[in-house]
Every structure is written in structure tokens, then in C-alpha cells.
Amino acid sequence: MRANLVAKLSQEHKASKVRIFNQALSWQTATSTAEGEGWLAYRLPVSTQRFTQGTLTVKGLENPQVYVNGQLVNSADKVELELVNGDYQLMLLADGLQKDEPFSLDWQGKSDVDELDFSAQQTQRVSAEQLFDSKVISNLTLSPNGKYLLQSTIEYQAAQGDKPIQVTELRKLPDNSVLYRWQESRPSSAVWSDDSKQLAFVANKQIQLFNVADLSIDIAATELDNVSGLQWFGDSLLFNWEKPFKADDKATSKRFQALEDRWSYWRNNSQLYQLDVASGFIRQLTDNKITSSLLDSNADKGTLLLTRSPVDYKAPAHSITQLLELNVADLSETMIGEYRSFSGALYADDGMYITADPRFMNGAGMQNPNIEVNDYDGQLYWRDDKGNVTALSKDFDPAIGSMTKLENDDLLLKVTEGDRSPLYVFDKRKKRFNRIDTGVDMVDGFSVTTKKSTPLLVVAGTSATAPQKAYSMSLNSSRKKVLFDSQKQRYADTQFGKIEDFDFTNKHGHNIDGRVYLPADFDANKKYPALVYYYGGTSPVGRHFTGRWPFNL
Structure with a gap:
């Protein structure tokens, strides 16, 4: 019961009044004595300037409990504290x-430098708990008509330990109201039907169909372990069904078949299947010793694009990918x-888009064949129906990552541009790349309506000193509607230090991008120690708000 009370009081630590059983109670300045009878609550700010440890002694209270940031440290009159x-x-x-005995608090540091500051603070410095535990959007799936958004979030709470709290909600746009919520048995591999009336997904070893009109759920197929990658194909569904590799229980050793065998999942085999939604009948579309991965489908032509990756170390990059087209009617394959x-x-209507590095098709994406290129420099290519390949992004500097095709055959591209990760639209007719103003430095996730002449975009992302936000916007307008704002939820009273550019030119004449994160209470007249983080590989250090190395901390 006390834990519930402390959690509530911690959330409202700025409030001057608290209502308990419809009774308004006011916080008062603490004294050695208190008026009235019953339980007592005391709160005070504490700040440290280094790792600090010592003993807090509580006098004059019956059965005291000491909490730090809402978490119980100990139920005792002497409490050992260790604070970063x-x-x-x-x-x-x-x-x-x-x-x-009158009420008092006494702090005894373990050494002379173990000091606590009890001064009131209008703002607080960012904490590790905020950066790692705050709620963030993990997935966005927009319906083709732009009316519905399937949104997944993840967060951590101290009471739950390392167990994440994950929720998936079906929201109605543009008012962002919640129509349906999953917390247990959440949907995975969710995909909308073209008419936006049904949402197919995997849950509880089943392929389920959610009907938007009446919020009902139909079971399309059952007893399906390890199913993923749903795609609508007309009135049927395509999916990958994986068969895990089962080792010989009696074997005392394992013969490695390839370098990839160091991955525990490498011998698992996944093949493509088709589910007839009306009858529930399932048929196998591919059968190969090598995993078959679905890239795209064309229901009008009755064909699928798929890949396989046999082991082949004969030349750099010491791997090979087979691109195949499958005819669904007779299951014939064309390499x-x-x-x-x-x-x-x-x-696409008269060919296909391909993403690969600059060496694709004998270096079709290389600006200068005499200059070594970066394999991470993703390029965009066009392959027409006759097999002719054209480089589309040779003079486009950002590295292209994912691509999503729009109704008019234009592309929405997520790219890496310096230390940022923005979105671009590729205009097929004009052969031009146009950057979208998403309002964030790093796009975490996005979804776009592919069946509308004026596509609607939802995007979630962060900037170097700005936590995650999610917006909805039209592709041809910079006006945005906020759908989610972590700043207001968890960082309203948090102060961040400023960021300054720290670029320099190396001995080869190349400009190296850098940045400096200053302390929140930075004083230009003082000297500070500095942590230097650099990455010597081929990918930049992005301007993520948090992550494996949260620079704001």
C-alpha cells in the first residue's frame, strides 16, 4: 500500500496539494514536530556531483521507510545510500x-567528498532510468486509407524489474483515440488488407483477422509455430514458416558446415506458404534446402519476388544472393x-527497384572505379522488364537503407545522411530525391499510406537532445500533428546541456563531423574532464537521443 502511495506522490512531486480519499492535503515545511496524528510523509530533493555513499540517519519517526526516486531503499532508522x-x-x-525524540535527518558521508546537496531544484539532470526505461514507440503500421494506426510501445518500471511492459493499440486518426488494446498475446507481423477493413496478424500460434467494423477477431489458421512475414496476396495471405534445426541429442560434437554455422539459428529452414482465408487451406509454395525469403508480391501478375543465400566464399563480399521470381499458379521459378x-x-509497373551497394552489376553505382567505395553506401537501381539496370542514386550522397513503394511508383526512402537518419521521397518521373521535414534527426520508425494519391505519413524519432516524438503528416506538407511526446511524459522537468559542433579536418583533407555534449550546468570559466567517443568503422555515430551509449548521460 505504501509503495502505491509513494509512486503517486513521486509522479506529482511538483504539486502543492495531494488528494487522498477525496481529502485535499497540503505539503508543509518540515519541523521537528508535526501537528495532528497518523502517518507522515516527507520529501526533499537530493543532488550529488560524483558517486556518493554514506549513511542517512532518521530520528524521531515511528517505523520510517526511506525511498529514493519512488523505490524503497530500506525500512530502518539508519539507511546506507549509494548514489551516482x-x-x-x-x-x-x-x-x-x-x-x-524530535524529528531530524543526519547525513554522514563515507569520506569528506561524499556530500549531498539538499537544495531545491527547479529542474533535474537526465537520469539513466529516464533514458532506458521511458515509454517509446516500437512499431507503427498505418492502414492504406490512413484512418487507422496500429501502434506498439515498450517501457520498463522498477517494480517489474527487467520485464518490459509492451502494449499494442489500434488508434483512430486523426483524433488519435484508442479503439482496441492488446497487452497479452500482442499482434506480430501485422498487415492491413487493401480495403483497410481487416488486419491480419500472428498471435497465440494463430493467424488472426481483426475486423475493424465491429472489433471482432476471426481465426484464419491455428497451430502455427514460428510463422512471420505476413503479406496479403489478393484475398489470400503469404507467410514464412520456419522449421527449427533439431540437433542429434546423442551427438557429442558438431561438424561445422560453414562460417555461418557459428550462429545458432543458421540451420533453421524457412519456406513460403499461402493461406486461403475463406477455406483455411494452406499450401506450400517453396521447398528448398536453403531458406526462401519473400521480398514482394504482385497479385495481378500472380508472381512473387524471393531470395536465397547459398554459401559462396569465392569472391568479396564472400556471400551471394539469388533473386528469383516465383509463379504462384504453377510454382515455377525463374532466376x-x-x-x-x-x-x-x-x-514496379514496368520493372523493379533494387537496393545494393555501389559494386552492384560490376560497379554500376560507383562514381569513380579507381576510388575504394564503402559497402555500406546503399544505392538505388532500376531494372526494367528486359533486364537492363540503371543506377539512380550515383550522385545522391546519403546511404539508402529501406524503401517503400507508393501508389504512383515513387519511393519513400530511409537513409543515413552524415550523423542523421532522415526520410526522402524519390520522384520516379523526375528522377529526383526530395528530403522530408520530419522534425527529428533520427527516424526510429515510420509507416505510410501506399494507396492514396496524397500519402499520409506517421513517423517516430528523436534528436540529439530531444526524446522521442511521433507525428502524422502529409508527404506534400510540412504541417505535423503530434501523436506521442515523450518530452511531456517523462522529461518535463529535465534540463539538458547544450550541444556544439566539433568538426575538424584530418591530414588527408577530409572533414570529420563531431559534436560536444556540455554539462547541464556548464560554466565556460571552468575546466572539465572529457569523454571522447569515436567509431572507426564505416557507419557514423548517429544523433540518437539514447541507445547503447546515451551521450546525454
């Missing part, structure tokens, strides 16, 4: 005052090509 550099809220709950450099492919 940061700002905290200390709270004490007690059954009442002792009659024979389109085998490539050392390949990322993905999508059908």
Missing part, C-alpha cells in the same frame, strides 16, 4: 512521530540473377 552523480527525490513515510551485392527489391 545526479539529481534525486528522497521520500520518507512513517507511522507517526516518536514522543520522546533473375545472383549478386555479391544485394539488399532488397520491389516490383
Whole structure:
């Protein structure tokens, strides 16, 4: 019960009044004695400037409990504290005052430098708990008509330990109201039907169909383990069904078949299947010793694009990808090509888009064949129906990652541009790339309506000193509607230090981008120690708000 109370009081630590059983209680300045009878609550700010440890002694309280940032440290009159550099809220709950001893708090540091500052703070420095535990959007799936958004979030709470709290909600746009919520048995591999009336997904070893009109759920197929990658194909569904590799229980050793065998999942085999939604009948579309991966489908032509990756170390990049087209009617396969450099492919009206590195098709994406290129420099190519390949992004500097095809055959591209990750639209007719103003430095996730002449975009992302926000916007307008704002939820009273550019030119004449994160209370007249983080590989250090190395902390 006390834990519930402390959690509520911690959330409202700025409030001057608290309502308990419809009774308004006011916070008052603490004294050695208190008026009235019953339980007592004390709160005070605590700040440290380094790792600090020592003993907090509580006198004059009956059965005191000491909480730091809402978490119980101990139920005792002497409590050992170990605090990293940061700002905290200390709270004490007690059954009442002792009659024979006045209330007081005493701090005894382990050494002379273990000091606590109890001064009131209008803002607080960012904490590790905020950066790692705050709620963020993990997935966005927009309906083709732009009226509905399937949104998944993840967060952590101290009471739950390392177990994430994950919720998936069906929201109605543009008012962002919740129509349906899943917390247990959440949908995975969710995909909308073209008419936006049904949402197919995997849950509880089933393929389920959610009907938007009446919020009902139909079961399309059952007893399906390891199913993923749903795609609508007319009135049927395509999916990958994986068969895990089962080792010989009696074997005392394992013969490695390839370098990839160091991955525990490498011998698992996944093939493509088709589910007739009306009858529930399932048929197998591919049967191969090598996993078949679905890239795209064309229901009008009755064909699928798929890839396989046999082991082949004969030449750099010491792997090979087979691109194939499958005729769904007779299950015949046509080999389109085998490539050392390949990322993905999508059908278009009179050909297909392909993403690969600059070495694709004998270096078709290289600006200068005499200059070594970066394999991470994703390029965009066009392959016409006759097999002719054209480089589309040779003079486009950003590295192209994912691509989504729009109704008019234009593309929405997520790219890496310096230390940012924005979105671009590729105009097929004009052969031009146009950057979208998403309002964030790093796009975490996005979804776009592919069946509308004026596509609607939902995007979630962060900037170097701005936590995650999610917007909805039209592709041809910079006006945005906020759908989610972590700043207001968890960082309203948090102060961040400023960021300054720290670029320099190396001995080869190349400009190296850098940045400096200054302390929140930075004083230009003082000297500070500095942590230097650099990455010597081929990918930049992005301007993520948090992550594996949260620079704001």
C-alpha cells in the first residue's frame, strides 16, 4: 500500500496539494514536530556531483521507510545510500512521530567528498532510468486509407524489474483515440488488407483477422509455430514458416558446415506458404534446402519476388544472393540473377527497384572505379522488364537503407545522411530525391499510406537532445500533428546541456563531423574532464537521443 502511495506522490512531486480519499492535503515545511496524528510523509530533493555513499540517519519517526526516486531503499532508522552523480527525490513515510525524540535527518558521508546537496531544484539532470526505461514507440503500421494506426510501445518500471511492459493499440486518426488494446498475446507481423477493413496478424500460434467494423477477431489458421512475414496476396495471405534445426541429442560434437554455422539459428529452414482465408487451406509454395525469403508480391501478375543465400566464399563480399521470381499458379521459378551485392527489391509497373551497394552489376553505382567505395553506401537501381539496370542514386550522397513503394511508383526512402537518419521521397518521373521535414534527426520508425494519391505519413524519432516524438503528416506538407511526446511524459522537468559542433579536418583533407555534449550546468570559466567517443568503422555515430551509449548521460 505504501509503495502505491509513494509512486503517486513521486509522479506529482511538483504539486502543492495531494488528494487522498477525496481529502485535499497540503505539503508543509518540515519541523521537528508535526501537528495532528497518523502517518507522515516527507520529501526533499537530493543532488550529488560524483558517486556518493554514506549513511542517512532518521530520528524521531515511528517505523520510517526511506525511498529514493519512488523505490524503497530500506525500512530502518539508519539507511546506507549509494548514489551516482545526479539529481534525486528522497521520500520518507512513517507511522507517526516518536514522543520522546524530535524529528531530524543526519547525513554522514563515507569520506569528506561524499556530500549531498539538499537544495531545491527547479529542474533535474537526465537520469539513466529516464533514458532506458521511458515509454517509446516500437512499431507503427498505418492502414492504406490512413484512418487507422496500429501502434506498439515498450517501457520498463522498477517494480517489474527487467520485464518490459509492451502494449499494442489500434488508434483512430486523426483524433488519435484508442479503439482496441492488446497487452497479452500482442499482434506480430501485422498487415492491413487493401480495403483497410481487416488486419491480419500472428498471435497465440494463430493467424488472426481483426475486423475493424465491429472489433471482432476471426481465426484464419491455428497451430502455427514460428510463422512471420505476413503479406496479403489478393484475398489470400503469404507467410514464412520456419522449421527449427533439431540437433542429434546423442551427438557429442558438431561438424561445422560453414562460417555461418557459428550462429545458432543458421540451420533453421524457412519456406513460403499461402493461406486461403475463406477455406483455411494452406499450401506450400517453396521447398528448398536453403531458406526462401519473400521480398514482394504482385497479385495481378500472380508472381512473387524471393531470395536465397547459398554459401559462396569465392569472391568479396564472400556471400551471394539469388533473386528469383516465383509463379504462384504453377510454382515455377525463374532466376533473375545472383549478386555479391544485394539488399532488397520491389516490383514496379514496368520493372523493379533494387537496393545494393555501389559494386552492384560490376560497379554500376560507383562514381569513380579507381576510388575504394564503402559497402555500406546503399544505392538505388532500376531494372526494367528486359533486364537492363540503371543506377539512380550515383550522385545522391546519403546511404539508402529501406524503401517503400507508393501508389504512383515513387519511393519513400530511409537513409543515413552524415550523423542523421532522415526520410526522402524519390520522384520516379523526375528522377529526383526530395528530403522530408520530419522534425527529428533520427527516424526510429515510420509507416505510410501506399494507396492514396496524397500519402499520409506517421513517423517516430528523436534528436540529439530531444526524446522521442511521433507525428502524422502529409508527404506534400510540412504541417505535423503530434501523436506521442515523450518530452511531456517523462522529461518535463529535465534540463539538458547544450550541444556544439566539433568538426575538424584530418591530414588527408577530409572533414570529420563531431559534436560536444556540455554539462547541464556548464560554466565556460571552468575546466572539465572529457569523454571522447569515436567509431572507426564505416557507419557514423548517429544523433540518437539514447541507445547503447546515451551521450546525454
